Amino acid sequence: MSSRKSKQPTIWDIAIKLNVSISTVSRALRNAGDINPETKKAVLEMAEKLDYQPNAIASSLRKSKTSVIGVMVPEFIHPYFPRVILGIQEIANAMDYKVIVMQSNESYEIEKQNIQAMFALRVDGLIMAVSRETTDFEHIRSIQKKGIPIVFFNRVSDELVGSKVVVDDYRGAFLAVEHLILTGCKRIAHLAGPDKLTMSINRRNGYLDALRTHGIAADGRLIMHSDFVEGRARTYMQELLNNPDRPDGVFAVNDPTAIEALICLKDNDVRIPDEISLITFSNAPHSSFVSPSLTSVVQPLENIGLVAVQLLLRQIDEGQYFTPETVTLDTELVVRKSTRNLAD
Secondary structure (H helix, E strand, C coil): CCCCCCCCCCHHHHHHHHCCCHHHHHHHHCCCCCCCHHHHHHHHHHHHHCCCCCCHHHHHHHHCCCCEEEEEECCCCCCHHHHHHHHHHHHHHHCCCEEEEEECCCCHHHHHHHHHHHHHCCCCEEEECCCCCCCCCHHHHHHHHCCCCEEEECCCCCCCCCEEEEECHHHHHHHHHHHHHHCCCCCEEEEECCCCCHHHHHHHHHHHHHHHHCCCCCCHHHEEECCCCCCHHHHHHHHHHHCCCCCCEEEECCHHHHHHHHHHHHHCCCCCCCCCEEEEEECCHHHHCCCCCCEEEECCHHHHHHHHHHHHHHHHHHHHHCCCCEEEECCEEECCCCCCCCCC
């Protein structure tokens, strides 16, 4: 007869044996003061009889600290988020924290499930960028109400309360579009992100204000919300090319969007930047390797992670006395081959 490993006793087993509630067993095991001494004695004796061994999570609950932080990102496909995670891990490891990383695959439902999993694992705090599908933030507010501190980065929303680490999206976009204007572009399209995200709003506003500053009327038909959906930027770029009054410059909200636009332009034998200039926001490593290399608004990716984890650890340490902060980091415009030179 085959042998089967016996199941590790749980607080459910103790509660059933004594015909008491789970909460009663939990309070007795953690030595809470609001429990009858006789009940507490019975619980402890039954725990010993059943050879109950609390797991690591239960032990950490009694200490109110696990020394584990969670990181939630939308995807791993592109280099942006892995590079931010490197910055997070550098500080976390130095402070003896372990890091659990999950990705939502740009899905609202998966994001909700992962956040609940993080909560079940009793992470001390969470650093996250929301998915492109997320427009309802109640699942995030829910765990904040339960005492889990969250620091948001990159994909943040004004509807969420908490510390945030962002770059100066507005100024970066303004400088990018101004560069296109100063190099001769007069009809500039914007492949934009989801309009619920602060990042997208600020980059679009920078685009619009750069046009306005230089006396160029904004054309709503040139603003296309690709929304980080794979393939959509390529489709919209094709629509722009099919228009008889096609743009002579394109400002992409991020690198994946810019790469799709670049592929479409090359498939249509458009000469870059002679016919159409292309500029992007992010500066992933491949931005300098593609042909032509992409003019980019550079973000300090590792530094975003460093600042985010420092804010989170401060909040964990200070608890209710912590005041949420928004830290805005500078960007830099790096001119490469996908835009014309100022002297041209």
